[in-house]
Amino acid sequence: MLAWRPMVEPLQLRNLAWALTTTVECILFVQLARKKFLNMYPWFSFYVASTILQSAVVAAAYRVYGVSGIWVWKIAWGSQAIVVFLRFQAVVEVTKKILGGYLGIWALARRLLLTVGILVLANSLLFSEGNWYWISLNVERGLELSIGAIIVTLLLFARYYRLPIQRLHSALMVGLCLYSVFFVLNYTLLEKYIQELANFWRFLDILTYLATLLIWLNAVSRYSESAAHAPPTAIPKELYGKLSSELNLRLHHLNQQLNQLLRSEDHRR
Amino acid sequence: MSASLLFFLFFALVVLALLLWASRSSKHQFAPDMDVFEALSQSRHCSRLAQILQALRPEDTEYLQQIGQAALMQALRQQRRRIARTYLDCLQEEFETLLEISRALAVMSPEVVGMEEMQRWRLSLAFAANCAFLRWRLRLGLRPFAGFTLLSDMATDIAGQLDTATTRIAEAAVRGSEPSAPGHENIGGR
Numbered sequence: 001m002l003a004w005r006p007m008v009e010p011l012q013l014r015n016l017a018w019a020l021t022t023t024v025e026c027i028l029f030v031q032l033a034r035k036k037f038l039n040m041y042p043w044f045s046f047y048v049a050s051t052i053l054q055s056a057v058v059a060a061a062y063r064v065y066g067v068s069g070i071w072v073w074k075i076a077w078g079s080q081a082i083v084v085f086l087r088f089q090a091v092v093e094v095t096k097k098i099l100g101g102y103l104g105i106w107a108l109a110r111r112l113l114l115t116v117g118i119l120v121l122a123n124s125l126l127f128s129e130g131n132w133y134w135i136s137l138n139v140e141r142g143l144e145l146s147i148g149a150i151i152v153t154l155l156l157f158a159r160y161y162r163l164p165i166q167r168l169h170s171a172l173m174v175g176l177c178l179y180s181v182f183f184v185l186n187y188t189l190l191e192k193y194i195q196e197l198a199n200f201w202r203f204l205d206i207l208t209y210l211a212t213l214l215i216w217l218n219a220v221s222r223y224s225e226s227a228a229h230a231p232p233t234a235i236p237k238e239l240y241g242k243l244s245s246e247l248n249l250r251l252h253h254l255n256q257q258l259n260q261l262l263r264s265e266d267h268r269r
Numbered sequence: 270m271s272a273s274l275l276f277f278l279f280f281a282l283v284v285l286a287l288l289l290w291a292s293r294s295s296k297h298q299f300a301p302d303m304d305v306f307e308a309l310s311q312s313r314h315c316s317r318l319a320q321i322l323q324a325l326r327p328e329d330t331e332y333l334q335q336i337g338q339a340a341l342m343q344a345l346r347q348q349r350r351r352i353a354r355t356y357l358d359c360l361q362e363e364f365e366t367l368l369e370i371s372r373a374l375a376v377m378s379p380e381v382v383g384m385e386e387m388q389r390w391r392l393s394l395a396f397a398a399n400c401a402f403l404r405w406r407l408r409l410g411l412r413p414f415a416g417f418t419l420l421s422d423m424a425t426d427i428a429g430q431l432d433t434a435t436t437r438i439a440e441a442a443v444r445g446s447e448p449s450a451p452g453h454e455n456i457g458g459r
Contacts, residue, residue, distance in 0.1 A: 111383065148288075149280075152287045152291060155288070155291035160390070162372055181281050181285045188277040244374060244378075244385050251364060251393075255364075
């Protein structure tokens with residue numbers, strides 16, 4: 001979220017929004033601690049803590065070096081790399097919480113999500129333009145898009161298999177995805193056409209992040225342990241193998257009926 | 270507009286749209302106590318296909334036209350199209366039931382075969398597309414009878430094949446539910 005900070009003028013409104021997001025981050029962290037989430041969701045808790053720390057570190061760097069110093073730039077991007085890494089770990093953690101109880105499905109999803117993540121990141125870097133000055137932003141945009149794609153694939157995957165997702169997990173994932181997608185949109189539009197509207201877009205970026213924080217805060221505050229779903233009892237894998245093949249055969253037969261019907265229609269024309 | 274801008278805008282908007290779609294509350298939920306065998310043994314609509322097709326033979330309507338009962342022929346054809354659509358609905362329902370069973374199995378299995386899951390997913394897409402296509406053709410009155418006549422000949426074969434398949438499933442389940450397989454009783458949810 002601090003991608004804009006080294007390059008902006010200290011506008012009053014934005015500073016206010018920054019202070020507000022940091023306050024909400026602190027409240028969220030306190031709520032995480034109160035609900036004993038620090039042990040249950042360590043990576044997500046680390047991520048929230050890292051955003052608070054980042055705000056403090058960058059604010060201190062501004063004060064010491066000024067807003068346009070090279071050191072501020074290095075500190076902002078160094079801390080941003082840590083924040084993005086922790087966000088990615090938080091996504092992995094919540095994904096495990098959602099799918100971890102379903103052994104077969106989790107093994108399949110892991111491969112699928114990894115492939116989607118790598119493909120999106122590679123494509124993002126391939127399509128990125130600009131010089132080395134922009135490389136960090138391009139990499140971050142690729143990672144954010146990759147995170148967004150992974151989350152959406154996970155949600156679609158869970159929907160396909162009718163897997164129950166706790167309200168908390170759903171809110172965490174929606175928040176993470178929303179922020180990632182808006183980061184990509186903001187940066188993409190900012191990069192090319194609307195430098196003159198940069199302040200407006202950066203303000204939107206903070207608002208998006210604030211909305212994300214509020215989604216998480218609401219979900220964490222409303223969390224109750226009774227909402228957790230018990231994982232299903234496993235069946236032997238041999239049984240799955242046999243039944244799965246037979247079911248596919250039956251599905252094939254039904255599909256064949258339709259295909260024959262379609263083909264016969266075409267022949268009559 | 271550059272390719273880069275188009276790519277990122279398009280991709281981000283697609284992800285956003287999919288996120289909204291995937292976040293909707295689902296009507297269907299995984300039923301851990303799903304009785305697989307009960308679901309498998311439910312009556313199959315394609316086993317009644319022969320009777321349905323018998324009533325849909327085009328000769329019936331052609332005969333009516335020859336004796337000057339064109340209005341009656343039209344009415345009958347409409348009725349038959351309605352029957353055909355109902356049959357398609359039933360076929361789709363059956364397909365959905367089988368898909369639900371396969372999803373339940375995959376969720377409960379400690380190991381799933383990616384290729385089979387992918388194949389099933391592709392089948393479900395193809396089936397949904399074919400079904401929608403056929404339904405529209407029937408709605409538009411595009412000669413719905415010929416295909417059904419052809420299917421009539423297939424019906425008995427398919428019903429037989431499905432019976433064999435169900436028997437094999439039951440046998441596999443019995444073998445799989447030997448004492449070496451803990452938790453086997455849950456497949457029936459009982």
